[in-house]
Amino acid sequence: MSEKFDVIVVGAGPAGNAAAYTLAKAGINVLQIERGEYPGSKNVQGAILYADALERLIPDFRDSAPLERHIIEQRMWVLAEDSYIGGHYRSAEFARPPHNRYTIIRARFDKWFSDQVQKAGALLLCETTVKALLRDVQGKVIGVEVDREDGRIYADAVILADGANSLVATRAGLRQDIRAETAALAVKEVIFLPKETVDARFNLSGQEGAVIEMLGSISQGMVGTGFLYTNKDSISIGIGCMLSDLKRQHLTPVELLERMKAHPAIAPLIAGGEPREYAAHLIPEGGYDALPQLYGEGWMLVGDSAGFVNAVHREGSNLAMTSGQMAAETLIELLREKRPATAANLACYRARLDASFVMKDLKKYRRLPETLDRQRQFINDYPALLNQAAHTMLRVDGVDKRHKEKEIFNAFRERRSLLGLLGDAYQLWRATR
Amino acid sequence: MPSNVQAQVEKKLYLNRYRVDAGRPHIKIKDANVCATRCTAQQCVVCCPAGCWSSESGRVSLITDGCLECGTCRIICDEFHNVDWDYPRGGFGILYKFG
Ligand SMILES: Cc1cc2nc3c(=O)[nH]c(=O)nc-3n(C[C@H](O)[C@H](O)[C@H](O)COP(=O)(O)OP(=O)(O)OC[C@H]3O[C@@H](n4cnc5c(N)ncnc54)[C@H](O)[C@@H]3O)c2cc1C
Ligand code: SF4
Ligand code: SF4
Numbered sequence: 001m002s003e004k005f006d007v008i009v010v011g012a013g014p015a016g017n018a019a020a021y022t023l024a025k026a027g028i029n030v031l032q033i034e035r036g037e038y039p040g041s042k043n044v045q046g047a048i049l050y051a052d053a054l055e056r057l058i059p060d061f062r063d064s065a066p067l068e069r070h071i072i073e074q075r076m077w078v079l080a081e082d083s084y085i086g087g088h089y090r091s092a093e094f095a096r097p098p099h100n101r102y103t104i105i106r107a108r109f110d111k112w113f114s115d116q117v118q119k120a121g122a123l124l125l126c127e128t129t130v131k132a133l134l135r136d137v138q139g140k141v142i143g144v145e146v147d148r149e150d151g152r153i154y155a156d157a158v159i160l161a162d163g164a165n166s167l168v169a170t171r172a173g174l175r176q177d178i179r180a181e182t183a184a185l186a187v188k189e190v191i192f193l194p195k196e197t198v199d200a201r202f203n204l205s206g207q208e209g210a211v212i213e214m215l216g217s218i219s220q221g222m223v224g225t226g227f228l229y230t231n232k233d234s235i236s237i238g239i240g241c242m243l244s245d246l247k248r249q250h251l252t253p254v255e256l257l258e259r260m261k262a263h264p265a266i267a268p269l270i271a272g273g274e275p276r277e278y279a280a281h282l283i284p285e286g287g288y289d290a291l292p293q294l295y296g297e298g299w300m301l302v303g304d305s306a307g308f309v310n311a312v313h314r315e316g317s318n319l320a321m322t323s324g325q326m327a328a329e330t331l332i333e334l335l336r337e338k339r340p341a342t343a344a345n346l347a348c349y350r351a352r353l354d355a356s357f358v359m360k361d362l363k364k365y366r367r368l369p370e371t372l373d374r375q376r377q378f379i380n381d382y383p384a385l386l387n388q389a390a391h392t393m394l395r396v397d398g399v400d401k402r403h404k405e406k407e408i409f410n411a412f413r414e415r416r417s418l419l420g421l422l423g424d425a426y427q428l429w430r431a432t433r
Numbered sequence: 434m435p436s437n438v439q440a441q442v443e444k445k446l447y448l449n450r451y452r453v454d455a456g457r458p459h460i461k462i463k464d465a466n467v468c469a470t471r472c473t474a475q476q477c478v479v480c481c482p483a484g485c486w487s488s489e490s491g492r493v494s495l496i497t498d499g500c501l502e503c504g505t506c507r508i509i510c511d512e513f514h515n516v517d518w519d520y521p522r523g524g525f526g527i528l529y530k531f532g
Contacts, residue, residue: 043532
């Protein structure tokens with residue numbers, strides 16, 4: 001195969017699909033290459049889909065996309081060993097269409113998205129792994145080499161949407177490899193339960209869904225978070241921790257997941273369910289300060305391969321879609337004006353990103369990964385203290401309330417000095433400002 | 434890894450669908466002696482979510498059949514860079530039904 005395309009997109013996840021879709025819609029000759037048997041066969045997500053990013057690409061996606069439930073309730077739990085404290089936000093507003101967030105099952109969703117890409121006119125090549133980039137004598141990227149016979153394919157530009165590990169970009173020296181300090185490993189299970197059981201346990205009806213985000217004792221002292229999302233007739237449950245923490249301790253990821261599932265607040269929600277799949281995937285969580293160079297001579301990075309994940313808000317797929325769309329729009333403009341995909345010309349990609357929520361949000365939280373890594377009290381002390389405080393206040397045992405307040409205050413001070421408490425408040429404010 | 438944990442992992446992997454590229458492991462240990470003699474932490478054994486790595490009296494072995502292609506072993510072997518990691522050939526490996 002020594003064909004020439006306008007653009008090659010590597011990967012058929014949300015980033016690659018958004019890019020290929022936008023290009024194909026504009027009549028550009030695009031080839032998309034995916035290593036899995038079908039799009040989605042390698043991909044893992046919680047998964048919450050944020051409607052906005054997809055709506056900008058496919059306004060009527062709700063008519064045909066495989067959506068599980070629209071989310072009407074969000075719970076935030078801080079867990080201690082056998083308790084949790086937290087908040088629930090449920091709104092009738094979220095129940096009214098058009099809905100803002102949905103749970104999805106990625107293997108199904110990616111297949112659907114890919115169908116739309118192909119209908120728009122892109123050519124998709126599955127079961128094909130991109131091994132390397134082809135370059136001309138000046139070093140400009142002019143195509144890819146794949147693991148098939150005569151596997152050289154040429155294009156004016158290559159969009160790398162190959163996900164968190166981004167081996168293609170790393171091996172070509174376009175970016176540094178991800179590191180244990182900038183990546184989290186998440187493990188996940190899909191547990192099936194009858195729809196009526198899911199509805200009853202979460203107080204839902206019809207297509208309504210609820211999600212729980214968790215932190216605290218479940219991450220066993222590591223920087224990490226857990227999640228539990230309702231699908232139509234199943235529950236997705238998982239936990240992710242930073243690799244730099246994971247490698248320093250002695251619990252396997254499976255044990256972490258099993259301990260989380262056994263927590264007294266979580267176990268009843270999944271009781272009697274039938275696990276049908278176990279998955280694992282990396283999440284690039286380095287944030288703004290870990291971002292690589294995003295474009296160069298003939299190439300661009302989009303989605304996870306660029307490190308576009310907002311770990312605080314658990315957003316990734318939307319940043320992937322928006323960055324994929326922006327990379328495509330940059331190329332469409334260049335191709336129309338018959339200008340080459342040089343680094344200088346591709347700089348508008350970065351400008352588009354800077355003007356969007358992608359970079360603005362990443363910048364907002366740039367200090368948080370470092371703060372959490374250095375200031376372990378946020379993970380080790382506060383979840384337990386908060387739970388203990390609630391317990392002290394709510395337990396009716398003849399002790400007067402003023403006394404109880406004092407007890408709580410002392411417990412905080414025992415673990416963190418007064419100055420430490422003030423410092424912590426400042427650190428957290430600075431890291432998320 | 435204790436045998437009960439190993440059993441837990443296996444039970445989970447049993448739920449998954451794979452197309453195994455028989456005789457062509459996509460991950461290899463570069464130098465088994467480095468694992469056996471220089472790497473004291475052997476963190477790959479603990480961190481692999483699929484229990485592909487095991488250690489017996491210091492010698493580390495790897496069976497990639499249940500691999501979830503996450504990349505963890507590649508990243509955490511950051512002291513000795515002793516993991517030769519690649520994706521399986523196109524179409525092979527894990528096939529998520531849900532993901
Ligand atoms: C457990 C978990 C929970 C998450 N929860 C959420 C959530 O609730 N909401 C949210 O928005 N985000 C969430 N994220 C993040 C989100 O999943 C990612 O940000 C998103 O999938 C990134 O999309 P992508 O297209 O860049 O990469 P991917 O989805 O990883 O797609 C990359 C594609 O490239 C292919 N590929 C890779 N290398 C090659 C190669 N060499 N040749 C050919 N093909 C290749 C892969 O097979 C894959 O199809 C979560 C992530 C995890 C792991
Ligand atoms: S971490 Fe690396 S060097 Fe250590 S045992 Fe594992 S593969 Fe070998
Ligand atoms: S890629 Fe992940 S699942 Fe596969 S062997 Fe390495 S750590 Fe284990």
